[in-house]
Amino acid sequence: MSQNDQGQRERWDAVDHYVTDHLAPADEALSAALAATEAAGLPAISVAPNQGKLLQLLARVQGARTILEIGTLGGYSTIWLARALPEDGRLISLEYDPAHADVARANLAHAGLDGIAEVRTGAALDTLPALLAGGAGPFDFVFIDADKRNNPHYVEWALRLTRPGSVIVVDNVVRGGSVVDAGSTDPSVLGTRRMIEEMGKNPRLSATAVQTVGTKGYDGFALARVLD
Template sequence: MSQPAWSRVDAWIEQTLLPPDEALAATLEASEDAGLPAINVAPNQGKFLMLLALMRGARRILEIGTLGGYSTIWLARALPAEGRLVTLEFDPHHAEVARANIARAGLADRVEIRVGPARATLAAMIAAGEAPFDLVFIDADKPNNPHYLDAALALSHAGTVIVADNVVRDGRAADPASTDESVAGIRRFMEKVAAEPRLVATAIQTVGSKGHDGFALALVV
């Protein structure tokens, strides 16, 4: 199979299982109009994240990497009315676009965007003794993935679900000789996951409208 076939199947899944959604469509349109890169999760992947959060019964969610707020909206929809999602974004312009998208989706009351380098923000959260999260979604700059894993563990409790996106990268992540910094970050992340006794984990490769990639899924025990 090839990319056109993968995209065609994703389109069929979306048409079958994801009814039209004005807020999400407006989020994608506003993000494109604002010049944000089209690197958000696919719609079926976004709903998968929402289902993970619902199955976990998450009340507190941490997202590392906001972009235009597309995955943020999916995750926040899984929260109860008193739930809280903290999402971290480096780029102030991206955060501004995301804030408007999240407000349009009616979720501003349960989402907080914190702007700045994620490593510094996470360190401040840990130092402040911030309450642990039930689900952590890592989808930011890949070279820092090992540091994001350390922070996620520090902000977790037994039962926390950790999801990391883009861990396959067209299969390049399987190449130990790669000089790509993102690949190197993913490989170090996966090695740390494997060596961490507090985690039970696996990874799944995917194909679809976003190409050949995959995600890692870990449970804190």
């Protein structure tokens, strides 16, 4: 990384910290969730605090009563989302790794949210059909932040488990700019490109994507609304 790039990254970090301090300050449960995630040796890939607050605000603007999350990690984003729900709301988060799921469950319990948020373990492409078969949904809000190669499949399942008016958010869709590399062999890039292209063709979705910079580097997210 060049000196100029390093200075730019420090500026991004400083802006994120400034925004977070004033608009999305940490509390004990959120700080404890990040600390527990780090202590358990989970990857340091939780959403940034201001991104977590954005998810919460989007869910609240949506008036969500039911939320589906694909990719739990340590439950940090799950806490942000669950706090957007009313007392009788429901959140289901799907996590592949049992160890990650255990950390997330403990973090949700510590935050007092285990009554409305649950973590289900297993490959999402196995647990999503089980959700449908069990009559779960329709979900008002879906947040997808799991293995990127399967993003097209996750969006397909999100459409089966939502209703007209539901909102779908997909994280990490810019991939440091590599999403425009048509010659990439990276499965995460290939999966993300296919998802974006299929979103644009799907008559049931109105979607866009936004580039972001900050403590998580250069990336972005996709936002879609399910149409009638």
